[in-house]
Amino acid sequence: METNVQTGIGYIKLGDFLKENEQEFLDLWEEQIIVHSAVDNRAQIRENGYLMYQLIINAITSKLSEDDLRSLAHKVAQERVDANNNIGEFVYNVNLGRSILIKCVTHSGIILEEIQTIIDLINSKFDLFCFYAVSRYTDLKDLKLQEKNVYITQTHKDRLAILGQMSSSFVHEFRNPLTSVMGFIKLLKNDYPNLPYVNVISSELEQLKFKISQFLHTSKLNTVVENRDEDIMIKGLIEEVTDFLYASIVDGNIQITSTIDANAKVHGDRSELKQVFLNLLMNAIDAVCEEDIYRVINIHSEVNEEHITIMISNNGPTISADAAEFIFEPFYTTKKLGTGIGLFVCKNILEKNHGKIVYNSDDDLTTFQITLPII
Known part of the structure; x- marks a missing residue:
């Protein structure tokens, strides 16, 4: 690459030098970049290299608008995402162009005092270009991932x-x-x-x-059914459930304790709320029976002026944190032979009866907490 730049001439003649040797620079750069012939558009890559080269010349000879640099970076990022290309190869190609350009500048005849300033300028523009391109690429990829997750979720539903x-x-x-x-x-x-x-x-x-x-x-959750709400004593309802499960409790050698407020009364569908407690207690029995331990299930309540909170705890295996997002979804189960609909049904029944359910699980206890309005 020949140079007509003389020592001390300055930025303008350097800009002229770069313009005169534009094709030689692009040819040298294109020979060394990473290009996959099957997926990459070589003409488009060369065009982007040319546009970046022009922006650097503008930065050296006059002023470069940061918006122009950002616009090109966003254009390239969109192209990489559309082509499903690796951003790492783009960064390599950009830095290759930077290296070739700086090498050209150092051999251009510019005086030493000006060379370092120009190299700093070139580095700052390339760094900013890479930052804008990679940031945009990451945002676009995240957006595509979100759209894909929405599609998967809807398909799953x-x-x-x-x-x-x-x-x-x-x-x-x-x-x-x-x-x-x-x-x-x-x-x-x-x-x-x-x-x-x-x-x-x-x-x-x-x-x-x-x-x-x-x-x-599960098939009736969104249909209108006959209203069978009534006043229900929570203590009596839970006693019915534990009596029904007595054989399983004895067979599993489970120590069960229950301290429920004797006066707490709620209004709702008795058979549905009974099913909630049946689900939770059967789950608790299954959980403690998975391990050879001293098996304990505790049922406890707390009452304030507006709500009763019932905690059903067991000392079975911990429910992993990964399950938190899905545990109340239909057909999700942590059991080997579970159907995955019990907790889904519980959540929907409780919401229908103006209540809610949450859970907490650590190394000591797994607790499902139900809250219902009292009357």
Whole structure:
């Protein structure tokens, strides 16, 4: 690359020198850059290199608008995102151009006192260009990722809706023969009260009926149903649930304690709220039975002027922090054989009855906390 710049001439003649050797610079740069022929547009890359080269000349000979530098950086970032190209290769190519340009300047005949100022200027513009381009590229990538997550979430919801409709159809088909079997078991118990294993069969059928009711709740959540709200004593409701689960509690050798305010009364659908406590206590029983430990379940309440808060705690395995975002979503489960609808049903029933549910899990206890308005 020949030079006509003489010592001490200054910035203007350096600018003229760079203009005269523009094609030689671009050819040298293009020979060394990283380009993937299958995905990269070589002509577009050379055009962007030319535009950056012109901006540097403007910065040396006159003034460079920061908006022009930002505009080119944003243009390149958009092109890289659209082509799904790596930003790292772009940064390498830019820095390669910087190195070639600085080498040209140092051999241009500019006096030593001016060379360092010019190199500092070039470095500052290239640094700013890279900053704008990489920042824009990152923002655009994040936006695409968010859009993709929204699409995935919506697709997931659509699939769940279809799965829910299918499940509801299957469950209705199961419920009719189950009702008949349960009826005949009751007749069998009446005719042969001492017949062994009938109580076990009856208990298992009740559990199956409960699971079927869970699925039916998922299909009824957004439909209008008959209002069956009534005044409910919370202590009595929880005692009904623990009595129903007595066999499982004894079989698991579980120590269960309950301290519920005897006067706390709520207004809501009794069967639905009963299902909430059944879900949570069955989950707690399953959790403590996973490990060979001293198994404990505590049920405790706190009452103020407006609400009752019921805490159901167990000393089973910790629920990981990763589950926090999904634990109340349908079909998400941490159990090996779980259906993933119990907590989803609980959350929706409680919200329908003007309540809420949250949980906390650490190395000592996992606690599900229910809050309901009292009357």
